[in-house]
Amino acid sequence: MGLPNASGDLSTEVEVDAFRRLFPLRFFEKHLLESIRPDARPLGRARDTTIALGAVASANGSALAKIGSTTMLAAIKMEVMTPSMETPDEGCIAIDFHMPPICSPIVRPGRPAEAAPVVAKQLSDTILSSGMINLKELSLVSGKAAWMAYLDIYCLDADGALFDAALLAAVAAFSHLEIPVVSLNDDGKIVLSEGQGLSDREPVNKEKRKVNLGSIPFSLTCILHKNHILADPTSEEESIMETFVTVVLDSSSQLVSLYKPGGPVLAYTSAIQDCIALTRQRVKELRKILEEAISGMEVD
Amino acid sequence: MSKTEYVSPEGLRLDGRRPMEMRQLRAEIGTVSRANGSAVFEMGNTKVIAAVYGPREVQNRSQLINDHALVRCEYSMANFSTGDRMRKPKGDRRSTEISLVIRQTMEACILTHLMPRSQIDIFVQVLQADGGTRSACINAATLALADAGIPMRDIVTSCSAGYLNSTPLLDLNYIEDSAGGPDVTVGILPKLDKVTLLQMDAKLPVDIFENVMGLAIEGCKAIANYIREVLLENTKQLEYRRGL
Numbered sequence: 282m283g284l285p286n287a288s289g290d291l292s293t294e295v296e297v298d299a300f301r302r303l304f305p306l307r308f309f310e311k312h313l314l315e316s317i318r319p320d321a322r323p324l325g326r327a328r329d330t331t332i333a334l335g336a337v338a339s340a341n342g343s344a345l346a347k348i349g350s351t352t353m354l355a356a357i358k359m360e361v362m363t364p365s366m367e368t369p370d371e372g373c374i375a376i377d378f379h380m381p382p383i384c385s386p387i388v389r390p391g392r393p394a395e396a397a398p399v400v401a402k403q404l405s406d407t408i409l410s411s412g413m414i415n416l417k418e419l420s421l422v423s424g425k426a427a428w429m430a431y432l433d434i435y436c437l438d439a440d441g442a443l444f445d446a447a448l449l450a451a452v453a454a455f456s457h458l459e460i461p462v463v464s465l466n467d468d469g470k471i472v473l474s475e476g477q478g479l480s481d482r483e484p485v486n487k488e489k490r491k492v493n494l495g496s497i498p499f500s501l502t503c504i505l506h507k508n509h510i511l512a513d514p515t516s517e518e519e520s521i522m523e524t525f526v527t528v529v530l531d532s533s534s535q536l537v538s539l540y541k542p543g544g545p546v547l548a549y550t551s552a553i554q555d556c557i558a559l560t561r562q563r564v565k566e567l568r569k570i571l572e573e574a575i576s577g578m579e580v581d
Numbered sequence: 582m583s584k585t586e587y588v589s590p591e592g593l594r595l596d597g598r599r600p601m602e603m604r605q606l607r608a609e610i611g612t613v614s615r616a617n618g619s620a621v622f623e624m625g626n627t628k629v630i631a632a633v634y635g636p637r638e639v640q641n642r643s644q645l646i647n648d649h650a651l652v653r654c655e656y657s658m659a660n661f662s663t664g665d666r667m668r669k670p671k672g673d674r675r676s677t678e679i680s681l682v683i684r685q686t687m688e689a690c691i692l693t694h695l696m697p698r699s700q701i702d703i704f705v706q707v708l709q710a711d712g713g714t715r716s717a718c719i720n721a722a723t724l725a726l727a728d729a730g731i732p733m734r735d736i737v738t739s740c741s742a743g744y745l746n747s748t749p750l751l752d753l754n755y756i757e758d759s760a761g762g763p764d765v766t767v768g769i770l771p772k773l774d775k776v777t778l779l780q781m782d783a784k785l786p787v788d789i790f791e792n793v794m795g796l797a798i799e800g801c802k803a804i805a806n807y808i809r810e811v812l813l814e815n816t817k818q819l820e821y822r823r824g825l
Contacts, residue, residue: 338626339709340661350614354708356661382655382704383632385615389640390655390704433660435706437630438613516615 305521313509320515325559327442327501327513330567332449332574334457342458344574346450349515350440355450357432357458364420364427372419372427376405378434378447385439385516397436400444403540404434407529408451411498411537418492421463428460441515444527445500449567452497456575459489496531498538499567501560503528505546512559526553528560532568587745587757595756596625603740603752603800604713608720608811610728618729622721625754626711631721633729635701644700649693651700654684656718658707679715686739686768686778687722692732701731712755713741715766719778720804727812736808737777739768740800742793744785749793751800765790767797771805 301308301319312318322328328349337343340356347353364371378401380394388394408414419428432454434447466472504511506522514525524544529537536557541548588594598604604625613619616632623629639645656679660666687703703725705718716739723736743753745762758764763785768778776798785793 337661337709339664343661352613354659356659358661358666360666377660379660381657381706382702383613383616383619383630383706386634386637390653390702431660431666433666435659435708437706438615440615 305517309506309518309521313506313511318511318518324509325512325562327563327566328515330449330570332453332570334453334574334578341461342454342456344450344453344457346446346453348442348446348449348513350438351436351442351446352438353434353436353443353446353450355432355434355447355454357430357454359458359461360429360431361421361426361463362429363425368416369424370420370427371416372429373416374409374414374419374430374432376408376432376434376451377401378404378436380436380439380443383438384436388439394439396439396443400447403444403527403538404447404451407448407498407500407538411529411531412495413452413497414455414492415495419460422465430458439516441517441519442502442513445502445513448498448500448529449571452499453571453574455492456494456497456571457578458492460492462489496533496535497568497571498529498531499560499564500527500529500538501556501563502526503556503559505544505548505552507546510552510555510559512563524548526556528556530557530560530564532564534561534564585760587760587762588748588750594750596754600748600750601796601799603803604754606804606807608724608808610724610811610815616725616729618725618727618731620721620724620728622717622724624713624717624720624752626709627707627713627717627754628709629705629707629714629717629721631703631705631718631725633701633703633722633725633731635729635731636696636699637702639698639700645698648697650691650696650698652684652688652691652693652703653700654680654687654703654705654722656680656683656705656707658710658714662707662710679718682715682778682780683718683722686719686737687726689777690734690737690770691726692734695732710755712753712758715780716740716768719768720808724808724811728815735770735772736805737768737770738801738804738808739766739778740797740804741766742797742800744789744793749789749796751796763790763793765793765797767794767801769798769801769805771802 316324331347333345336345337356341359343356345354380388380397382388382390421427434450503526504514504522505524524546527540531537607623609621612621613632618633621630636650644651656676703722707714719739741753743750743762743764745760763783765781769776
């Protein structure tokens with residue numbers, strides 16, 4: 282919601298707000314004719330994005346990502362588990378996406394939001410299939426012990442483009458992740474090492490290390506309306522114009538995922554190509570922002 | 582089994598505080614843009630986010646009350662908020678109990694008769710838990726209600742105190758809380774000087790209890806001063822933005 286206009290006539294202000302509530306589609310179309318959106322963005326531009334790493338001190342890796350007002354907090358906790366029989370030297374990643382009632386007026390307590398399991402599944406599929414994390418890196422003792430990484434993403438403010446923000450937070454949390462040092466105790470169980478030199482047990486991994494990330498996926502959601510393409514919608518835009526396309530590209534501009542779940546607008550392939558082009562630009566921006574955040578952390 | 586010293590002979594606690602010293606407070610208003618009112622409240626390492634939606638239309642018609650507003654509250658902890666990852670962050674008994682406590686505490690101070698047939702939702706999410714989550718939630722809820730402009734009798738502030746190694750301690754953190762000593766949580770309306778919430782567990786002689794409760798009330802008043810400062814600063818910012 283914008284800040285009140287200090288010098289505006291109160292009666293025109295009320296009329297504009299009422300018009301926005303009563304005829305939302307016409308309100309937006311008046312803006313689209315001028316190739317602009319109500320928050321003064323051009324059609325192809327995404328909102329201001331920020332990433333803060335290490336937001337949760339007690340987690341092994343965490344990040345807070347904000348796209349405009351949409352805020353996502355991602356945290357990774359590592360636990361040791363026995364790997365399955367079919368993949369004895371691979372770890373496991375469990376991804377969970379929560380939309381607590383604080384994030385949006387339409388989420389009711391006791392009933393999970395409609396969008397939450399959809400975004401959770403999309404995230405899970407994208408991260409696991411993108412090859413960002415090599416599961417073999419999460420193995421400790423082949424066949425006996427491996428890491429289980431629990432990635433929990435909480436939406437703290439839902440203002441559109443939930444999948445984009447969640448993916449960004451997840452990727453940032455993985456780039457901040459440090460695998461803790463563990464050692465094998467006498468019972469053959471893995472225990473967390475308190476520090477160096479305190480025990481004479483042989484540490485299984487020598488030091489806290491970062492996970493090697495392969496190609497990192499970045500995404501952009503676009504809304505299709507008549508013949509306009511709007512990048513990075515807010516929740517108001519999403520609720521009015523329901524056709525959206527999510528494109529996920531990795532850092533080498535290869536297509537990781539494409540998602541268009543129906544919607545009233547049927548898209549020509551040219552529209553999809555345009556979405557992919559917009560995403561390519563966005564990937565460059567996001568890479569820069571992520572690299573700045575990581576190098577900012579390393580200075581400490 | 583050696584007895585852990587929670588208060589060293591020099592009078593310092595495990596985290597270096599004095600017995601009557603509170604943890605560092607930090608509050609921020611208006612963090613959730615979609616909510617009518619919201620706030621983040623930190624007491625040391627405990628970090629809580631509260632969002633208020635309301636007054637709005639009652640979602641469940643059967644619960645509609647004709648002469649005053651319906652207040653609902655939900656408390657939930659993030660999976661990563663405690664040391665070990667929690668399996669069931671809400672719906673378990675502790676969360677339900679704390680939801681009830683926060684609801685009844687806030688209901689006492691909201692002027693519900695001014696908003697009949699409507700609903701006020703208070704949602705509290707714990708992002709980091711290090712003892713005193715109940716108090717942090719109540720303080721965050723007060724700020725969020727003030728941000729939402731909901732009429733209240735007075736702000737509600739809450740603080741906890743305990744008694745370990747024969748010393749009353751203010752604002753326990755998680756280690757001190759799980760030491761097994763008594764834990765007194767007090768919620769007051771500072772201007773009216775009335776107690777709205779009082780919870781205690783473990784055994785304590787009555788005279789020592791009065792000391793500990795007095796200490797907790799002092800803590801509440803200190804938090805109230807801080808909250809008033811934060812609200813005043815926020816109002817100045819709003820005035821400034823309006824160009825007044």
